Amino acid sequence: MKHPKLERLVSLRREIHKHPELKYEEFKTAELVKSELEKLGFTYQDKIATTGIVSLIDSGIPGKTLLIRADMDALPIHEENKTSYTSIHQGKMHACGHDAHTAVLVGLAEELKQDIKSIIPKGRVLLTFQPAEEGGSGADKMIEEGILEKYNIDGCFALHVWNHVDLGKVGVVDGTMMASVDEFSIKVIGVSGHGAMPQHTVDPILVSAHIITALQTIVSRNTDPLEPCVVTVGMINAGNAFNVIPEFAMMKGTVRTYSKKVYEDAPKKLKQIVEGIAESFGAKVELEYKRVDKPTINDPKMANIVRQAAKKILGENSITEEEVRTMGGEDFSAFLMKVPGCYFFVGSRNIEKGFVNPHHSSKFDFDEDSMPIGLDVMKEVIRIYLSE
Numbered sequence: 001m002k003h004p005k006l007e008r009l010v011s012l013r014r015e016i017h018k019h020p021e022l023k024y025e026e027f028k029t030a031e032l033v034k035s036e037l038e039k040l041g042f043t044y045q046d047k048i049a050t051t052g053i054v055s056l057i058d059s060g061i062p063g064k065t066l067l068i069r070a071d072m073d074a075l076p077i078h079e080e081n082k083t084s085y086t087s088i089h090q091g092k093m094h095a096c097g098h099d100a101h102t103a104v105l106v107g108l109a110e111e112l113k114q115d116i117k118s119i120i121p122k123g124r125v126l127l128t129f130q131p132a133e134e135g136g137s138g139a140d141k142m143i144e145e146g147i148l149e150k151y152n153i154d155g156c157f158a159l160h161v162w163n164h165v166d167l168g169k170v171g172v173v174d175g176t177m178m179a180s181v182d183e184f185s186i187k188v189i190g191v192s193g194h195g196a197m198p199q200h201t202v203d204p205i206l207v208s209a210h211i212i213t214a215l216q217t218i219v220s221r222n223t224d225p226l227e228p229c230v231v232t233v234g235m236i237n238a239g240n241a242f243n244v245i246p247e248f249a250m251m252k253g254t255v256r257t258y259s260k261k262v263y264e265d266a267p268k269k270l271k272q273i274v275e276g277i278a279e280s281f282g283a284k285v286e287l288e289y290k291r292v293d294k295p296t297i298n299d300p301k302m303a304n305i306v307r308q309a310a311k312k313i314l315g316e317n318s319i320t321e322e323e324v325r326t327m328g329g330e331d332f333s334a335f336l337m338k339v340p341g342c343y344f345f346v347g348s349r350n351i352e353k354g355f356v357n358p359h360h361s362s363k364f365d366f367d368e369d370s371m372p373i374g375l376d377v378m379k380e381v382i383r384i385y386l387s388e
Contacts, residue, residue, distance in 0.1 A: 003369070003372035003376075005107055005111075005371075005372045005375060006368070006369065006371070006372050008107060008110070009100075009103050009104065009107050009368070009371040009372060009375065010103075010368050010371070012036075012102075012103035012106055012107070013099050013100050013102075013103035013368065013371065014084070014085035014099075015032065015085075016029055016032065016072075016094065016099040016102055016103060017085045017087065017094045017099040018085045018086070018087060018088055019087075019088065019089065020074030020075075020087050020089055020092040020093055020094045020099070021072075021073065021074055021092070022073060022074055022075070022076060022092060022134075023073045023131060023132035023133075023134055023135065023136035023138065024049075024050045024051060024073075024131055024132050024136055024138075025051070025073075026051040026072045026073055026131050026132075027051060029051075029072045029102065030046065030051045030052075030053055030072070030129070030131075033053055033072075033102065033106060033129050034046060034053060036106045036109065036110075037053075037055050037109060040109055040110060040113045041113070042055045042057065042109060042113070043055065043056075048141075048142050048145050048147060049130075049131055049132070049138050049141035049142045049144075049145060050131055050132075050141075051072070051131040052128070052129060052130055052131050052138065052141075052142050053128075053129040054126055054127065054128050054129070054147055054151070055109065055126070055127045056124055056125075056126050056127075056151060057109075057112050057116065057120065057124060057125045057126075057127065058124045059116060059117070059120040059121065059122050059123060059124065059386075061121070061122035061123070062122065062123070063121075063122035063123025063124070063386055064123045064124075064154040064155065064385070064386060064388075065123060065124040065125075065126060065151055065152050065153050065154050066123065066124070066125050066126070066153075066154065066155050066156070066157070066382060066385055066386060067125075067126045067128050067147075067148075067151075067153045067155070067156040067157075067335065067339070067341075068105065068108065068125060068126070068127055068128060068156070068157055068158070068378065068382070069105075069128040069129075069130055069139075069156065069157075069158040069332060069335065070098070070101035070102045070104065070105035070127075070128070070129055070130065070158070071098045071101055071102075071130050071131075071133035071134075071138070071158075071332075072098055072101075072102050072129055072130065072131055073098055073131055073132050073133055073134050073136065073138070074087075074092050074093055074094045074095070074096075074098065074099075074134075075092070075093055075094070075095045075096060075134055075360060076091055076092060077091070077092070077093040077095045077360065077361075077362050078090060078091050078092075078093065078362060079093040079095070079362060080362040080363050081363055081364075081365055083365070093362065093364075095359065095360050095361060095362065095364040096134070096359045096360060096364070097160060097161040097162075097348070097359065097364075097366060098133065098134075100161045100348075100366065100368075100370070100371050100374075101158075101159065101160065101161070102129060103371060104159070104371050104374050104375050104378070105127055105128075105129060107371070107372075107375050108127065108375060108378060108379065109127055111375070111379060112125065118383070119379050119382055119383060120382060120383075120386055121383065121386055121387050122386055122387075123386045124151075125382060125386075126147070126151050126153065128142070128147070130142060132331075133330070133331050133332075135292065136331075137292065137293070137331055137334070138331060139331040139332055139333075139334040139335055140331065140334045143334055143335070143338060148335075148338055148339065153338075153339050154339060154340075155302060155339055155340050155341050155385060156332075156335045156336065156339055156340075156341035157302070157306070157341055157342055157343075157344075157378065157381055157382075157385075158332045158335075158341075158343050158344075159343075159344055159345070159346050159374045159377070159378060160330075160343070160344070160345050160346070161345075161346050161348040161366050161370050161371070161374065162323075162324075162345035162346060162347060162348055162349075162359075163348050163349045163355065163356065163357065163358060163359060163364070163366055164323035164324075164345075164349065164358070165320060165322075165323055165324065165345050165346075165347035165348070165349060166347045166349050166350070166351075167347050167348060167349060167350045167367045167369055167370055167373075168314060168318065168347060168373070169314075169318055169319070169320045169347035170306065170307075170310035170314065170318055170319055170320070170344060170345065170346060170347065170377060171319075171320050171321065171322075171323070171324035171344060171345035171346075171347065172298070172303050172306045172307060172310070172319065172321075172324070172342065172344040172345070173298060173303065173321050173324055173325060174298055174300040174303050175297060175298060175300070176258045176259070176295050176296065176297050176298075176325070177296045177297070177298055177324065177325055177326075177343055178295065178296035178325075178326055178327075178328055178329055178330045178333070178343070179228065179230070179256035179257055179258055179295055179296075179326070179327040179328065179329055180255075180256060180257045180258075180263050180291075180292075180293060180294050180295045180329065180333075181254065181256065181292040181293040181329030182254060182255040182256070182257075182266065182267070182289065182290065182291055182292060183252070183253075183254055183289075183290045183292055184252065184253055184254070184255065184270060184287065184288065184289045184290070185250070185251070185252050185287070185288040185290075186208075186211065186250070186251040186252075186253075186274055186285060186286070186287050186288075187248055187249075187250055187251075187285065187286040187287075188204040188207050188208050188211070188248060188249045188250075188251070188278060188283055188284075188285055189204065189247065189248045189283060189284040189285065189286070190202035190203055190204035190207060190245070190246075190247060190248065190249075190281075190282075190283045191247070192244065192245055192246055192247040193244075193245050194243065194244065194245070195242070195243040195244055195245055196243065198245060201245045202281060202282045202283050203245050203281075204238060204245075204246060204247070204248050204249040204283060205238050205239065205245070205246070205249050206281070207249070207277065207278055207281045207283045208236060208238065208249045208251055210277050210281070211251070211273065211274055211277050211278070212233050212236075212251070214273050214277055215231050215233065215253075215270065215273060215274075216231060217273070218231050218255075218266065218269050218270060218273070219231055222265075222269050223262055223265075224262075227257075227258060227259050227261075227262050228256075228257070228258040228262075228327060229255070229256065229257050229258075229262050229266070230254075230255070230256040230257075230327050231253065231254075231255050231266075231270070232253050232254050232255075232256075233251050233252070233253040234252060234253050234254065235250075235251065235252040235253070236249065236250065236251045236252075237249070237250045238250065255267075255270065256327040256328075256329065257295065258295055259295075260295075263294070263295060267289045270287075270289065271287060271289070274287055275287070292329065292331075293329040293330060293331045293333050293334070294333040294334065294337055295333060296329070296330045296332060296333040296336060296343055297333070297336055297337075298336070298341070298342045298343060298344075299336070299340035299341060299342060301340065302340050302341050302342035302385075303342045303344075305342065305381055305384045305385055306342050306344045306377070306381055307319050308380075308384055309377050309378075309380035309381045309383075309384060310377050310380075312380055313373070313376045313377050313380055314373065314377075320347075324345055330343060346370050346373055346374040346377065347370060347373075348366035348367050348370035349366070349367070350367040350369075353367055355367045
């Protein structure tokens with residue numbers, strides 16, 4: 001039987017999908033959200049972290065305040081799908097499902113308008129439409145602008161459609177679910193010269209090669225094998241001619257960690273290796289290390305609320321931990337560092353329909369039947385949390 005909200009959620013999602021906007025450029029998406037909130041008679045605060053919007057829904061009965069987040073931004077990817085809702089903007093695409101998350105949160109607002117007493121037995125819900133999840137730290141900026149304090153937030157939840165989990169399943173774990181995201185940039189400065197006379201040079205490419213190899217010892221020799229850690233050099237640029245040793249080489253990469261200790265130690269270990277190797281070759285280095293996202297760590301009690309909700313909506317066998325933990329990052333971690341909460345996946349893979357392409361793929365799409373599932377699970381999450 002078709003879910004009564006399916007067509008509405010599909011319509012919203014496809015409208016957003018067709019008009020993707022990159023981080024901090026979600027102006028039309030924000031206007032759509034505000035228009036829908038106005039139709040419902042809900043007040044809101046906008047222009048938070050540029051394009052963010054929050055709307056406080058109060059049951060009128062004293063209780064806790066729960067933040068529910070949806071991210072709105074797209075990715076700088078050219079869409080290769082051929083559908084009626086394919087992106088009309090070259091080089092921009094909703095390749096991760098944020099269009100679905102925004103549609104589900106608007107759908108939740110509509111459900112609250114129709115049946116607030118059932119969904120919010122007491123307390124308040126802060127609908128939070130967030131910009132710039134994709135590398136823009138939109139969550140951090142909304143926090144910096146004071147939304148947690150202003151609305152006295154006690155807890156938080158967010159969902160994400162997930163093409164690594166089958167439709168009809170919900171992925172949730174206690175503790176760390178996604179990794180921290182750190183970004184580093186290394187400029188190796190040598191002495192340029194003729195490729196046939198290397199004795200008169202300091203070769204930054206050779207130094208870089210040694211650095212790249214040695215960085216892997218952070219994982220293989222400096223980190224407990226039971227603690228996840230990834231160090232990746234994803235970009236290297238140097239030189240313009242085959243017979244010239246260049247003056248410098250540039251590298252960029254990422255470090256991903258799970259635990260607090262490894263998260264704290266990684267920058268120091270990377271700096272020690274980079275500077276030590278450069279010095280041994282007579283080169284100099286300029287190192288920049290940027291924290292992007294913290295580890296995404298679920299509160300076990302809040303994760304258990306998600307399990308209870310999913311089992312009620314989908315049945316006892318609906319919970320999975322397979323293909324759930326990942327070294328990918330998520331800026332909802334910033335909220336989870338401030339208040340107890342849970343981030344969970346709503347299965348959106350459907351092999352029979354061909355919805356199997358991974359997130360951030362130019363051919364990414366998902367089974368839209370996952371959206372009403374996500375909506376129903378989130379409604380039940382709110383009921384359970386605000387009934388306590």
